[in-house]
Amino acid sequence: MFNKETYIKRRNKLKEQVSSGVILLLGNDESSMNYADNTYHFRQDSSFLYFFGLDIPGLAAIIDIENDFEAIYGTELSIDDIVWMGPQDTLQQQALNYSGIKNFHTKAELNKYISTIKEKKRRVHFLPPYRPENKIKLVELLDVKLDEIKDIISVNLIKAIIEQREIKSEEEIIEIEKAVGITNQMHLTAMKMAKPGITEAEIAAAVHQIPLAADCNIAFPIIATIRGEVLHNHHHKNILKEGQLFLLDAGAESKMHYAGDMSRTTPVSGTFTAQQKIIYDICLTAHEAALQKCGPGVKFKDVHFTAATSIAEGLKQIGLMKGDIKAAVEAGAHALFFQCGTGHMMGLDTHDMEDLGEQFVGYTAEEPKELLLFGLKSLRLGKVLKPGMVVTIEPGIYFIPELIKMWKEEKRFIEFINYDKVEEYIGFGGLRNEDDVLITEDGYRVFGGFVPKTTEDIERYKAGESLDSILASKKILN
């Protein structure tokens, strides 16, 4: 937890931004698996963490701007809680010590407070709920119907929170560095383990163990797969075989719940085949081009355009694409191979603030997502980068048999795509690399330490060479 002054400062800024009304922020509850008391690990809402720091289920908070009143609401601990969960400070003490909030009241008091606010026709600002328990709480607190909630969400509050959260402070950057440090270890472990005969599940389990052993957690479900072309593949049932590529997309969450999010693709056999090396290098060239493009004042949609154009040019060189590459990317023809965006914001969430809405997080009113070229429509982030923003860079190349078949049958983009040639790559799979990047005053900085990324470095690391030795020889070359 940061110093309570941090949270007080953030809330004071929020009051200024929103300027009037009552801000209602709902914390998350425990989530049940198969019966009420059998719960998943608790994950607090990120905006609640950002403004209060309290990593405790079942809380809500009020910031009444005009009355300069702040309160946390919840159920105070009982002797039973202490018997079953061990001695701890009362919630009232924790609210005071960690959030700097003097008022701690029951949930019944929250109901009363909100009723009074509504009677006075004052505005209650709240965020879009993504958890069903918080939808229920809003229905009950605000006395509205479920399908009415979306119409009374506070866009002012959303914009104010994004304005604060999108620029990471120094203390937040240190937390992200910690998360990415653990994430590095997850990838180094997997890179070493990915050999013929091991299962995806065994690697995923070893990767999962690393943040847990540090008393942290995973930031998102682990993708550990020999089917890299299946973009959201959370099954781990395959056995790794010679000649395959193994893709890991995994990240740790620091103790304070900041995310790391990296991907690496490594050859199961220890060395890449000639064909794998060609596709890998096209992807890595795009990855490096996108990184180089990052900096303050640059629109992220141009970073994406850079990556997409680089991939399309590479694929043209080996005959999979053809024609005017700029026109091909504008039309979206590259999306046969590169279906997703080049990256997203990262912070307290892996896809930072995704619950607040893509339009607000990734775009601006002047340049909304709808105005994007067709070829950029899968992009989560388009707006201008500023110092303190943290983004991922993760272009990929994927050969998805069902998609190739569908597009070919539809004769989609036949002016840009050589389908006969593309079909030779069915079964290739898919690959990507992903790094986490801080936008600085004069450019960018990649978080974390050295995790092999070139085909040569990966092969050397898998052959048993140490990171120090690989790094030393790279320095001599430079």
Added chain:
Amino acid sequence: MFNKETYIKRRNKLKEQVSSGVILLLGNDESSMNYADNTYHFRQDSSFLYFFGLDIPGLAAIIDIENDFEAIYGTELSIDDIVWMGPQDTLQQQALNYSGIKNFHTKAELNKYISTIKEKKRRVHFLPPYRPENKIKLVELLDVKLDEIKDIISVNLIKAIIEQREIKSEEEIIEIEKAVGITNQMHLTAMKMAKPGITEAEIAAAVHQIPLAADCNIAFPIIATIRGEVLHNHHHKNILKEGQLFLLDAGAESKMHYAGDMSRTTPVSGTFTAQQKIIYDICLTAHEAALQKCGPGVKFKDVHFTAATSIAEGLKQIGLMKGDIKAAVEAGAHALFFQCGTGHMMGLDTHDMEDLGEQFVGYTAEEPKELLLFGLKSLRLGKVLKPGMVVTIEPGIYFIPELIKMWKEEKRFIEFINYDKVEEYIGFGGLRNEDDVLITEDGYRVFGGFVPKTTEDIERYKAGESLDSILASKKILN
């Protein structure tokens, strides 16, 4: 998944039991962590798994008894799903192939069906919802208020489901054996790792890795603690030190989601102190006495009474308790040391069917929980054991400073408890062992293989002796 005939047979029996009306069973949805698409691992509802076998989020099912109509409702896969999640059978095919159900329809069709049923004033049977998303679905489907749901839950359906699920079939027993087999490995690993200098988190992570590596999961949050007296302790922040006891309560869930649930307590130093050995042996004697008591026709409350009496007698021998032990246990004086029940049912859930209500799962109308002696009030299960039931046996002894202080100040049970002597044990911590037990025609059988449980066996195993060697010398002795 079992053969589809298994599910058809179970549903046919359910129809007979409930005899009229429409049974509505809701599957679980994905649960979000910090934004909608960032989800915990999916856990299907256990009753839905039991009757349909479909391990897929977002489904609901109808069994219309009089019309002999069955249907699954959900959103059929799209080309996007295949692009993002890989090729798979349609949900319609899966419902047919795995559940033996021909009808697969959209959720809008479910709404229509339920509306028709309600117009005809026919009964809709449903279970108590434990997940907020299913509370919302019931509110919308049945057009009732949230707080009205509890009044229209179908006790008939609850009782019918418990009647089936509480007796495990041979194929279910094989699944539980698999889960307990993995659970055994979790405990053996922790027993070896628990040494001075390691953290609880490092052990918990290694324990968690084991089911994940087998492409399974944990059945419940891992308790891995040097503070065994904190009964529901899911923090793993301590470093193990010489002289401490380390308690692991952990279990795997098989691929078909059957649970294992074991506990072991081991000395961090490798050997127990004289004081630890005394308390440990009192607990183990109670554990063995409870096991021996298990069998068909025996009430589980008598198994619990056996364990509680054994602990109280042991504590009397060393001067912590005094007076008439039978009277002490009936009054509940032992609950200063043994606060929870001796065990619970286990199956698709760790606490099997806990969502259906303790009164129905653990007790009978003739002998409801309210009739229990005060000293048994924390017991989840009281009723007569039958062949095919699976229960845990887990008496424990816990020295909880806050509870000792409170009881002493209240002068509670001063005729049975020597508080001055008890206070010497503050700081001792807490311990238990836990095994999973099948009730057979002629007694009981403990699931799984050999995991050291006597102080001698644990010390030998921690000293590096193999399980085979320890087992061999035990056989010579017997």
